[in-house]
Amino acid sequence: MDMNNQIKDYSTFISKRGSLKKPSPIREIIQLVNLPGMISLGGGLPNNSTFPFKSLTVELKDGTSLELKGSDLDEALQYSASYGLVKLNKWLKDLQVRNHKLNAETAGKEWNLLISNGSQEAISMAIEVLCDDGDSIISEQPTYSGTLSILRPLQLNIVGIEIDQFGMIPSKLEDTLANWDHSKHKFPRVIYLIPTGQNPSGSTMNLERKKALYNICSKYNLLIFEDDPYYYLQFGELNDNSSDTKLDLGESLISMDVDGRVLRFDSFSKILSSGLRLGFVTGPQYLVEKIQFHEQSASLHASGLSQAVAQALLYRWGFENWDKHLLSIQNFYRQRRNTFISLIEKHLKGLVEYNAPTAGMFVWMKLNGVTDTKSLISEKAIEKKVLLVPGIAFYPDQTQPSPYVRASFSVATEEQMDEALKRLSSLIKDQ
Numbered sequence: 001m002d003m004n005n006q007i008k009d010y011s012t013f014i015s016k017r018g019s020l021k022k023p024s025p026i027r028e029i030i031q032l033v034n035l036p037g038m039i040s041l042g043g044g045l046p047n048n049s050t051f052p053f054k055s056l057t058v059e060l061k062d063g064t065s066l067e068l069k070g071s072d073l074d075e076a077l078q079y080s081a082s083y084g085l086v087k088l089n090k091w092l093k094d095l096q097v098r099n100h101k102l103n104a105e106t107a108g109k110e111w112n113l114l115i116s117n118g119s120q121e122a123i124s125m126a127i128e129v130l131c132d133d134g135d136s137i138i139s140e141q142p143t144y145s146g147t148l149s150i151l152r153p154l155q156l157n158i159v160g161i162e163i164d165q166f167g168m169i170p171s172k173l174e175d176t177l178a179n180w181d182h183s184k185h186k187f188p189r190v191i192y193l194i195p196t197g198q199n200p201s202g203s204t205m206n207l208e209r210k211k212a213l214y215n216i217c218s219k220y221n222l223l224i225f226e227d228d229p230y231y232y233l234q235f236g237e238l239n240d241n242s243s244d245t246k247l248d249l250g251e252s253l254i255s256m257d258v259d260g261r262v263l264r265f266d267s268f269s270k271i272l273s274s275g276l277r278l279g280f281v282t283g284p285q286y287l288v289e290k291i292q293f294h295e296q297s298a299s300l301h302a303s304g305l306s307q308a309v310a311q312a313l314l315y316r317w318g319f320e321n322w323d324k325h326l327l328s329i330q331n332f333y334r335q336r337r338n339t340f341i342s343l344i345e346k347h348l349k350g351l352v353e354y355n356a357p358t359a360g361m362f363v364w365m366k367l368n369g370v371t372d373t374k375s376l377i378s379e380k381a382i383e384k385k386v387l388l389v390p391g392i393a394f395y396p397d398q399t400q401p402s403p404y405v406r407a408s409f410s411v412a413t414e415e416q417m418d419e420a421l422k423r424l425s426s427l428i429k430d431q
């Protein structure tokens with residue numbers, strides 16, 4: 001990879017709104033409260049002694065429990081730093097060093113990490129500080145509807161690039177960038193990618209694909225948003241039982257980032273709990289700090305109580321038990337995927353086209369003979385009591401008809417899947 005494309009001046013990427021984000025004087029003070037010997041008459045912290053909570057015990061499914069009390073509970077209940085609780089932030093930095101080849105020596109200097117209220121908040125904050133109204137942004141087509149709903153009100157020119165089972169097709173991206181009509185739209189500064197178990201298509205990029213896309217982004221100087229909430233939900237090919245016992249998560253885009261152009265979004269939602277609302281963004285110090293300025297005014301920080309529960313759990317577990325937990329989740333979703341695919345084969349053979357996903361929780365099915373799934377899925381399927389999402393929900397251009405539907409295999413039981421796919425089969429046949 002070409003080291004000459006290293007980003008030296010991040011300010012050129014920052015939106016007008018982002019450049020106006022400045023550190024909040026009060027928030028900066030909060031970081032100093034716990035310095036040894038400091039007497040605080042500064043911050044507007046409420047007094048913990050007035051809070052009604054004495055301790056918090058969380059029982060774990062393994063029979064043990066976590067107890068939050070004393071200073072740990074005080075920390076959880078009080079305002080805290082916008083980067084997140086110090087110890088949790090440290091644990092997550094160590095995780096990123098371990099998984100993504102980030103340099104432990106430069107943590108907090110060249111790169112940083114911020115804990116957010118779910119990755120959704122981090123994505124939204126990053127868009128706010130990097131994209132101006134009317135800017136162009138590149139995404140996969142289809143892409144995550146939750147990000148589209150952040151982008152649309154900003155009236156961004158969302159340019160969707162075609163995908164295959166390995167994600168965005170590099171030649172299509174290169175064509176779009178090489179032939180950009182500068183008189184019509186501003187050239188994009190950001191590309192939004194979901195590399196693993198993509199929502200909605202289930203596609204997962206292999207290493208070759210990641211390298212090809214990274215090189216194009218480097219050539220055209222795009223910042224990469226690597227939105228990877230399904231990274232830990234990789235469970236391998238159909239009928240590959242060897243993946244039962246090994247964790248092979250592969251290289252991420254941030255791990256190959258020699259230019260400093262990747263902002264990576266991780267999430268606890270699929271591995272600890274979605275209701276905790278915890279995610280974390282990792283990337284170049286300049287950009288994460290800008291996001292932090294935004295967090296200082298948006299939500300101050302992610303929920304202290306949620307962070308404290310996650311922190312207690314992760315320090316109890318260490319990486320060894322974290323890995324064990326991930327393996328059990330992967331095995332769970334592998335079984336689900338296997339069952340779902342066998343039921344698609346049973347009920348929908350010849351009626352749909354799809355690729356069996358190797359990660360995540362979605363199967364993206366093209367309904368043969370149907371040009372637009374909107375009314376079939378949004379009306380007729382609901383009458384028959386089957387919930388699916390019509391493809392159009394994931395298209396930047398929502399006027400375009402889509403023959404696809406997204407099905408999730410995460411929560412339905414085998415019997416429910418069987419019944420749902422039977423109902424879908426009769427709906428397609430009636431069409």
Ligand code: PMP
Nearest residue numbers: 118119120144199227267269279
């Ligand atoms: N990105 C993608 C691709 C997702 O699928 C989701 C959740 N559905 C999110 C982000 C948001 O996740 P979180 O719960 O961490 O906010």
